[in-house]
Amino acid sequence: MTVSSTSTDLESYLQSNREERLASYTEFLRIPSISALPQHSGDCRRAAEWLAAELRRLGAEHVEVSETEAHPIVYADWLHAEGAPTAIVYGHYDVQPVDPLELWESPPFEPVLKADRVLARGAADDKAQIHMHLRAAEALLATRGRLPLNLKFVFEGDEEASSPGLDQWLEDHRDQLQADLAVISDTEFFYGNLPAITIALRGIMYAEIDVVGPPFDMHSGGYGGVIQNPANALAWILSSLKSPDGIVRIPGFYDDVVPLTDLEREALAELPFDEESYRQTLGVPAFAGEPGYSVLERRGARPTLDVNGLWSGFQGEGSKTIIPGRAHAKVSCRLVPGQDPRRIFDLLKAHVATVTPPGVTVEVRSLGNGDPSLTAIDHPATQAAARALEATFGRAPVYIREGGSIPICASFENLLGLPVVLLGFVQPECGAHAPNEWMDLGNYETGIRTIARYWDELATSLG
Numbered sequence: 400m401t402v403s404s405t406s407t408d409l410e411s412y413l414q415s416n417r418e419e420r421l422a423s424y425t426e427f428l429r430i431p432s433i434s435a436l437p438q439h440s441g442d443c444r445r446a447a448e449w450l451a452a453e454l455r456r457l458g459a460e461h462v463e464v465s466e467t468e469a470h471p472i473v474y475a476d477w478l479h480a481e482g483a484p485t486a487i488v489y490g491h492y493d494v495q496p497v498d499p500l501e502l503w504e505s506p507p508f509e510p511v512l513k514a515d516r517v518l519a520r521g522a523a524d525d526k527a528q529i530h531m532h533l534r535a536a537e538a539l540l541a542t543r544g545r546l547p548l549n550l551k552f553v554f555e556g557d558e559e560a561s562s563p564g565l566d567q568w569l570e571d572h573r574d575q576l577q578a579d580l581a582v583i584s585d586t587e588f589f590y591g592n593l594p595a596i597t598i599a600l601r602g603i604m605y606a607e608i609d610v611v612g613p614p615f616d617m618h619s620g621g622y623g624g625v626i627q628n629p630a631n632a633l634a635w636i637l638s639s640l641k642s643p644d645g646i647v648r649i650p651g652f653y654d655d656v657v658p659l660t661d662l663e664r665e666a667l668a669e670l671p672f673d674e675e676s677y678r679q680t681l682g683v684p685a686f687a688g689e690p691g692y693s694v695l696e697r698r699g700a701r702p703t704l705d706v707n708g709l710w711s712g713f714q715g716e717g718s719k720t721i722i723p724g725r726a727h728a729k730v731s732c733r734l735v736p737g738q739d740p741r742r743i744f745d746l747l748k749a750h751v752a753t754v755t756p757p758g759v760t761v762e763v764r765s766l767g768n769g770d771p772s773l774t775a776i777d778h779p780a781t782q783a784a785a786r787a788l789e790a791t792f793g794r795a796p797v798y799i800r801e802g803g804s805i806p807i808c809a810s811f812e813n814l815l816g817l818p819v820v821l822l823g824f825v826q827p828e829c830g831a832h833a834p835n836e837w838m839d840l841g842n843y844e845t846g847i848r849t850i851a852r853y854w855d856e857l858a859t860s861l862g
């Protein structure tokens with residue numbers, strides 16, 4: 400493709416307002432929109448309002464901050480490309496909690512620029528990528544007065560908390576959300592900053608297990624040996640869920656797993672990835688997980704179970720001799736195509752009931768679900784994204800399976816019948832959910848060009 404005058408205009412427009420763009424991105428990062436913590440619900444609303452104002456400013460229409468059972472969803476559209484395809488652009492403005500705060504080099508909501516990286520909570524996941532979409536649309540509208548296709552923006556504020564109200568919102572707005580595809584920029588490049596299109600995301604089942612014993616903490620000498628200890632009981636329950644070789648022991652857990660085909664295994668094996676150097680990068684003595692599967696398979700294409708939090712009894716220094724009255728664990732399973740998080744929850748609950756020792760009661764509560772998803776490599780919209788990535792980053796993308804979850808991906812596919820393209824730009828080592836999260840400004844800048852280019856490519860290939 401030759402460089403047309405419009406793409407030159409776009410480039411000089413983007414070069415001329417780089418500083419202002421960075422200032423706007425960091426302003427967005429200053430809003431501590433942590434969805435999981437009720438004390439930040441005002442900040443989530445502020446982030447939603449901030450996005451709505453930006454969308455109005457750049458020329459989007461029907462801008463709406465709509466209420467859900469949790470944080471607001473921001474909707475806006477630009478629908479003047481008659482006869483051209485329509486894409487839904489999805490992102491999430493909420494971020495993960497920041498603890499442990501002492502491990503941050505600088506305060507998480509005071510972004511700093513360091514060696515071409517922006518450091519802040521949300522710098523990568525997912526505020527950068529929302530901002531890139533805003534700025535790509537802005538640059539196209541500013542230089543051409545129009546977009547090559549129709550866009551509908553959907554930005555939610557509960558993705559990091561399993562999006563409890565989202566499916567209902569999608570159902571309620573079915574007509575408004577008619578489109579040809581959904582584009583989600585909330586995934587990563589591959590190792591070595593290799594452009595990547597994610598084709599599979601794992602689903603998730605998240606639960607809390609609460610074990611209740613005596614009405615209060617009791618003397619462990621006076622009662623030890625005669626009353627059941629909830630912490631011991633919980634340890635017993637947890638140890639029955641997964642063996643040290645990584646195999647999940649909940650009966651029925653693997654029943655519905657769709658196995659990888661030989662072709663899919665070959666594709667994963669061909670990715671430029673070295674397990675040993677990956678191990679060294681992570682600083683772990685050895686990998687764990689199911690025998691018979693490569694690290695990339697275990698991470699992206701096999702289901703698993705992890706304890707995410709565990710608490711009971713005395714946590715202070717020194718010793719305190721008690722039998723704690725309560726013990727709690729947060730447990731999540733990452734799921735692969737075929738598995739239904741609701742069924743996995745039922746299996747977990749039933750299994751826990753069978754292994755709970757006498758003398759305590761156990762409650763297993765659901766804290767959220769997300770379905771796994773698989774998108775099509777050969778869909779013209781995926782291939783258009785590959786061309787846009789290659790044209791802007793100079794390398795053809797690889798196709799990867801990610802271990803993380805984006806619940807709306809399956810909802811777009813199953814509830815609205817839309818193909819989904821997972822076009823993310825952050826580096827895999829970006830520290831998402833961890834202290835010192837960062838975004839590479841090179842990827843941020845080039846990614847804006849990729850998005851603009853993608854809209855042109857889509858208008859041509861789907862139009």
Ligand code: BES
Pocket residue numbers: 524525558559560561562585586587603767768769801802803804805806
């Ligand atoms: N952006 C991530 C999902 C992701 C992670 C994609 C890694 C690709 C690679 C997303 O914000 C996320 O963290 N999702 C949660 C979902 C959960 C809370 C339902 C996750 O995966 O833990």
Ligand code: MN
Pocket residue numbers: 491524525558585
């Ligand atoms: Mn995300």
Ligand code: MN
Pocket residue numbers: 495524559831832
């Ligand atoms: Mn996340």
